[in-house]
Amino acid sequence: MKTQSAQNTRNRTKLKVSHAGGSKSNARKGCQMEQKLGRPVCRSEVVLSSLLKKNGNYVNEEGKILADKILEDLPEDQEHAATLGVPLKILAHPNDAIGKVYGVEHSGRVCGIGGNVCLSTAFGMPRHLISHANVGSSNNMSHQRVEDLEKHVEILEEKLTGYEETKEKFDETKEKLEETKKRLAQNENHLATLHRFLQAKFGSELPTFNIDSS
Template identity: 40%
Template sequence: METFFFSMKDSQGNTKKLKVKKTEVLNLPQGERIVVPFHFLDPIDEAQGVLAGFCGILATDCSIFPISFDKWPDMPQSYFNDCFDNIIKPHFHFMTTEDVSRLYAYRSIEKKWAGNRRPCGMSSKTHLRPKMRSGIMFQKKMCKTNAENRKKQTVPHTGGSKPNSRRRAEMFAETGRRPGRAQLYLATHKKQDGSYVNEEAKEICEKIQLATSQSTMDESEISPNDAVGKVLGKEHSGRVRCFGLGATPSTHFKQTKPRVGGIRIPSNDAGCSSFGCQDKYDKLLNTLKAYMIMKEGSIPEQFAGIFGSPPITPSDADSS
């Protein structure tokens, strides 16, 4: 089991270094907490490993998160809130907002509880046996599902168990430049000797390198239109490639759609490609055109780019 020196904060705000294992977190002196730095929405450095490991210990403690629930959403939110407020927060100092740290802990515990759900804490053998049989069947089903999913993974990565949040922080420390998704994808699909994991990975990586070389945008910015997005396509609603636990397009992609008078204008680049969406988009633009012309007499120059044309006058609008 790995042991690391971590920055600790005491109740007076003083910082010191201390060796800690995930199994020793609950033994910390009262008022001392492990400092967990964050990069964007994810914890980084070795503290991330201890936090994730400690969340795993909590997730498999049946006195905190019972196994009597069929699935995680059935678990009352109060169970997690009590755990976070009374166990996690007193032992970790998060270098981010509470909303972000709470979300990470929730996702981490949810994943580990679902993956390690097993019968325990039963006092009666009569109740224990069916629970054990159910637990064994569940574990066998999970193993079979995981094996099938690994077979479907045609492009394996070489990232191991290290989260990409830590990898990003290490790459930034080495180069002084923020790595984008392209750099992360390339770094995790090559072997130690520099060769690609397979031919399909080589083909994808070469396309990403080409897209990066031709890009006119800042590839360090996380965007659905960066090199990875262009090569691999639209993201699933519940994940963002090259990001870790809990990453979703709505939380990790910046909102780049223009606003007029506080109204958010949908962009064709943001996936508004269906006929219904495009029709609503055109109608909204036409309504805004008519309103601006009525109020201003023409489309102000600063808004002309939104409509993809030079400033529009009343006579232009009448002829369209």
């Protein structure tokens, strides 16, 4: 007994996400929740309840992050449990909130239900269909990722188009400025030539002008 207790203590120290379920199994907790709610329950709400302490706080920050992900699909899972659930059995599906958060199930254990549980018994479908359900969930996530990347590319293309238009206007303005500088230089040369001609013709009689006068 002491050996098992020491092993359980070591196992708890390895948990990344702690829980507040104590020694009570999820199956027993699910039955109690079913009696309290008056309907079958899903494994999502059973797992979520184990992440909350009696004072309503989460067990730790990792538990809060995990709970936030579960809460995204929890209403849909609860609706399925109320309409499709079987009394005294926790409703589970490979593509429910727990399946999306934890990923593919391992043989001999089902998340939220416990160890030594057959996958086909927990999900009510043959193992090969469970694999297809997991693949479908993965494909949906990949499809969403592709859509997000496509939207990001569209935004970048819009920004690039705006940059190219701005650069084109800048180049046009720069070109006009260079042309203006050339015309001013030509005018200065013409004025200098005219001044030399007048100075040669009139000499000291050449009148001077104040360029600042009105």
